[in-house]
Amino acid sequence: QVQLVQSGAEVKKPGASVKVSCKASGYTFTNYDINWVRQATGQGLEWVGWMNPKSGNTGSAQKFQGRVTMTRDTSISTAYMELSSLTSEDTAVYYCARCYGDIDYWGQGTLVTVSS
Amino acid sequence: DIQMTQSPSSLSASVGDRVTITCRASQGIRNDLAWYQQKPGKAPKRLMYAASSLQSGVPSRFSGSGSGTEFTLTISSLQPEDSATYYCLQHNNYPPLTFGGGTRVEIK
Numbered sequence: 001q002v003q004l005v006q007s008g009a010e011v012k013k014p015g016a017s018v019k020v021s022c023k024a025s026g027y028t029f030t031n032y033d034i035n036w037v038r039q040a041t042g043q044g045l046e047w048v049g050w051m052n053p054k055s056g057n058t059g060s061a062q063k064f065q066g067r068v069t070m071t072r073d074t075s076i077s078t079a080y081m082e083l084s085s086l087t088s089e090d091t092a093v094y095y096c097a098r099c100y101g102d103i104d105y106w107g108q109g110t111l112v113t114v115s116s
Numbered sequence: 117d118i119q120m121t122q123s124p125s126s127l128s129a130s131v132g133d134r135v136t137i138t139c140r141a142s143q144g145i146r147n148d149l150a151w152y153q154q155k156p157g158k159a160p161k162r163l164m165y166a167a168s169s170l171q172s173g174v175p176s177r178f179s180g181s182g183s184g185t186e187f188t189l190t191i192s193s194l195q196p197e198d199s200a201t202y203y204c205l206q207h208n209n210y211p212p213l214t215f216g217g218g219t220r221v222e223i224k
Contacts, residue, residue, distance in 0.1 A: 035213060045160065045203055045215040059211050095159055102150035102207045106159035 002026040004096050004107035011113045017084040020110045022096030029077035030054040033099040036070065036081045038092040039109075046092075050099065051079060086114045118142050120206055122216030130224045135191040137202055137219045144184045145208035151180055151189045152203045154218075160203060164189065191221075199223045 007021040022034060036048040049060030051070040058070040069082045079096060091114045097103040119142040129135050139149065147167035152160035162171045164180035167187055177192045191198055204216040 035211075037213075037215075044218045045154075045205075047213045047215065050211045050213075061212060099207075099210070099213070101148065101210070102162070102165055102205055103152075103160075103213070104162055104165075106161075109159055 002098065002105045004098060004105055006094075006096060006107040006110045009111040009113070011115065012086050014087055014114055014116055016086050016114075017082055018086060018112050019080055019082040020094050020096070020112070022079045022081070022107050024077045024079070024098070027098075029072075030074060034070075034072070034079040035097045035099045035103060036068075037095045037097055037103075037106075039095070040089075040092040043092075048081070048094070053079065083112075086112075088114050090114050117212060118145060118206055118209060118214050120204055120214050120216040122204055122219055124219060125217060126220040126222065128222040128224050129194050131194055131196060133194045135194050135198075135221060137189045137204075137221075139182075139187045139189075139204035139206075139216045141185045141187075141206055141208075145206045147183045148206055148208035148210075149180075149182070149187050150205045150207070151178075152205065153198075153200045154203065155200045163202075194221075194223065196223055 003025045005023045010018050030053045035050045051058045053072045060068045072079045093109040095109050096107040098105040121140045149167045151164040154160040168180045179190045202219045206214045
C-alpha cells in the first residue's frame with residue numbers, strides 16, 4: 001500500500017532553517033510528483049511547492065521562492081523540503097503529498113514550530 | 117493564478133440532512149477538481165476526484181458535480197462521522213495547486 005512517512009516534529013528559532021523528509025513506499029517513487037502543503041493551526045491548506053522525483057525539477061508558490069528548496073534521494077525513495085529564514089508565521093504542519101493531477105496520498109504531517 | 121472561492125465557510129446541520137458545499141473557480145478548470153475531508157489532527161483524505169468520481173471506499177452518500185467554474189459536494193444524509201472540514205482543490209493549470217478556503221461542517 002502507498003505510504004508517505006514524514007520526519008518528526010521540529011522546533012526552530014527565528015532565522016533558522018528546517019528540513020523535513022518524506023519517505024515513500026508502495027509505489028515507484030519516480031513516477032509521481034511530490035508536493036508540499038502546509039497548514040497553520042486553525043487555518044486552511046496552503047500549497048508550498050512541487051518536485052518531480054525523476055528529473056529533480058521543482059517549483060514553488062511565489063511567497064516561498066528563494067526560501068524553499070526541494071530535493072530527493074531516489075536511492076531511498078525520499079523527498080526533502082528545506083525552508084530557510086524561518087519566522088513565527090512559518091509555524092505550521094507541513095505535509096508531503098503524492099500528486100498525479102490532484103493529490104491522492106498524504107504524509108502524516110510534520111509540525112514545525114518557530115519560537116525564540 | 118486560479119482562485120477558488122468555497123462557501124459556506126461553516127455550517128451546522130442535523131443528522132440526516134442534505135448538505136451542499138460549493139466551490140467557484142476564477143476561470144474555467146474543466147473538471148480538474150477534487151474534494152477532501154479533514155478531521156482534527158489528521159491529514160486530508162480524498163473523497164472525490166475529477167469533480168464527480170467517488171474515491172474507492174468513500175460512502176455513497178458523498179457526491180460531486182460541476183464543470184468549468186462551479187462545483188458542488190453533496191452529502192445526501194449527514195452522519196455524525198461526517199463532522200469535519202472539507203476542502204476543494206483545483207489542479208487544472210498544475211503547478212500550482214489551489215485549495216478552497218474550507219468548509220467546517222458541524223453536527224447539531
